[in-house]
Amino acid sequence: MSKLAPHAIGVEELATREALRHLATAYGHAIDRRDWALLRTLYHDDGVDDHTPYYCGPVDGYIAWLPTMMANWRATMHTALSCLFAIDGDQAQGEITARAWHMTLDGTRQFVAWGRYADHYARRDGVWRFARRSFILDFAEDLPVASGDDFGSEGVGTGRAGADDPVYARLSMFGR
Known part of the structure; x- marks a missing residue:
């Protein structure tokens, strides 16, 4: 039977699925x-990130590359829309x-990229992390912005790329 087929889900599997969703959201x-x-x-220490053709390799190289690439964007929002997992003991795979x-x-x-992450996860010492994460692009949009900085909502907290984002002032437990 496929690991994606409906089946009875116990407490341990629920905890695993939530841990994997947390990774995608975090x-x-x-x-x-x-x-x-x-x-x-x-990511695990030997984790790999595949954002081909821009970067594919060890996670430390990916994180070293990101600041330069992300400097091209004033703001971003990466959203996990649905999560489908196949779990086998201490290994799992997911399509996000x-x-x-x-x-x-x-x-x-x-610029809006619509796609999927094809993830490999491993649980080591009881903790789930990415073993390999790769992005699949399904569709992209390049659109004009219709309004100014306040997006038509003067006075509303506006998202920012870094540590001065309003979320840190509003959620003390999110502090670095």
Whole structure:
């Protein structure tokens, strides 16, 4: 039977699925807030990231490459939309459908990548982390921005790429 077929799910499998969803969600937060230290904790030491053709290799090289690449964007939002997992003991694989929104530095254009992450996970010492993460692009949009910095919502906290994002002032437990 396929590991994707419906089956009775016990408490341990529920905990595993939640741990894997947490990885996918924390990845987006770390990228968008430029929290490279958090991002590094999501991968095993021998982890690999595949964002071919831009980068494919060890996680430490990926994290070293990211600041230069992300400097091209004023703001980003990486969102995990659905998560499908196949679990086998201390190994798992997942297909995470995703939307990665990027705003240009000058605030005039937005680039939206729609795709999927094909993830390999490993549980070591009781903790799930990425063993390999690769991105599959399904569709991309390059669109003009319709309004100014406040997006038509004057006074609303506006997201920022780094540590001065409003989330850190509003959620004390999210502090670095």
